[in-house]
Amino acid sequence: MPSWEIPKEAPSSTGGGFLILSADTNHLQNSLVEPIKSLGQFSLKESRDRPAQIAKYLLLDEARMTGLTFLGTSGSVLTKERMCAGILFEDKLIDVGFGVLVNLVKSGARLDSINDVYISHTHSDHIGDFTGLIWAMAMENRTKPLRIVSSASTAAALKKILGLQSTPPSFVKFEIAFVRPEDASVKWVTTIHDPENLAYRFQTERGDLVYIGDTAKSEKISEFARGCDLLILDATFLDGQESLAAVTLHSTARDAGNMAKLARARRLVLTHISPGNEGAEKRYLAEASASFDGRIVVAKDHQRLPV
Ligand SMILES: [Zn+2]
Numbered sequence: 001m002p003s004w005e006i007p008k009e010a011p012s013s014t015g016g017g018f019l020i021l022s023a024d025t026n027h028l029q030n031s032l033v034e035p036i037k038s039l040g041q042f043s044l045k046e047s048r049d050r051p052a053q054i055a056k057y058l059l060l061d062e063a064r065m066t067g068l069t070f071l072g073t074s075g076s077v078l079t080k081e082r083m084c085a086g087i088l089f090e091d092k093l094i095d096v097g098f099g100v101l102v103n104l105v106k107s108g109a110r111l112d113s114i115n116d117v118y119i120s121h122t123h124s125d126h127i128g129d130f131t132g133l134i135w136a137m138a139m140e141n142r143t144k145p146l147r148i149v150s151s152a153s154t155a156a157a158l159k160k161i162l163g164l165q166s167t168p169p170s171f172v173k174f175e176i177a178f179v180r181p182e183d184a185s186v187k188w189v190t191t192i193h194d195p196e197n198l199a200y201r202f203q204t205e206r207g208d209l210v211y212i213g214d215t216a217k218s219e220k221i222s223e224f225a226r227g228c229d230l231l232i233l234d235a236t237f238l239d240g241q242e243s244l245a246a247v248t249l250h251s252t253a254r255d256a257g258n259m260a261k262l263a264r265a266r267r268l269v270l271t272h273i274s275p276g277n278e279g280a281e282k283r284y285l286a287e288a289s290a291s292f293d294g295r296i297v298v299a300k301d302h303q304r305l306p307v
């Protein structure tokens with residue numbers, strides 16, 4: 001096996017991004033390039049700044065890249081390893097649970113690059129850092145509008161929360177436009193959860209990304225996600241915790257696998273991991289893969305995935 005390293009500096013031509021370096025070009029050719037090419041996200045280039053090494057770089061071409069970053073993958077409360085729900089996808093932030101703002105700042109993404117915030121529902125593990133995000137944007141002297149996409153009931157709650165947390169209107173110099181998903185031309189459906197939770201389906205050139213938020217198992221979810229490329233699902237619980245899942249209107253990893261199979265999704269991401277189940281990633285994989293035979297990822301904070 002070749003040894004892999006992440007070079008400390010990216011060649012300037014990449015404009016940043018990931019590099020994977022291998023001294024073994026054959027290995028690179030056979031085991032990495034083909035699958036990665038199939039994702040259409042990478043290009044293979046000769047090393048220019050390390051000519052002494054027989055090495056090639058896989059350059060993550062950020063200009064062409066469509067990817068997402070998990071900013072929080074825990075359910076209900078944050079832990080040392082996982083913040084609550086949040087995903088950065090292009091210029092969209094999807095859910096802003098507790099700790100998401102910390103991971104967003106740590107990710108190095110510019111707050112100004114966010115144009116839309118999609119909110120699934122009003123449980124605090126999905127909106128806990130909402131006011132903090134608005135304040136952080138105001139502190140950066142943001143002037144361009146921010147669009148908040150959600151249900152009408154969630155919009156009403158968020159407006160109230162901004163007021164209850166004494167956000168001075170004069171402090172926020174940008175427009176916060178609360179809109180419905182149809183105004184943003186994004187497909188949505190309500191899930192099996194209380195309060196009302198909206199799942200969203202985003203179209204990309206390479207296939208659709210479906211973010212479910214919180215839900216109990218349901219065929220409705222599979223129908224909504226039919227044929228998507230990447231399905232991000234509530235997988236709060238594991239086998240033996242079905243009654244907890246039923247009471248709290250969440251899913252198990254096995255439920256997620258079943259829903260993904262029925263949806264014929266290409267890839268499945270398990271997230272909203274219950275804090276009590278930390279360290280059980282192998283069980284999550286095993287239980288979801290009992291029915292779903294596509295690629296499964298148990299999401300981790302700061303993990304990036306191509307879409
Ligand atoms: Zn939740």
Ligand SMILES: [Zn+2]
Pocket residue numbers: 121123193194195214
């Ligand atoms: Zn919830």
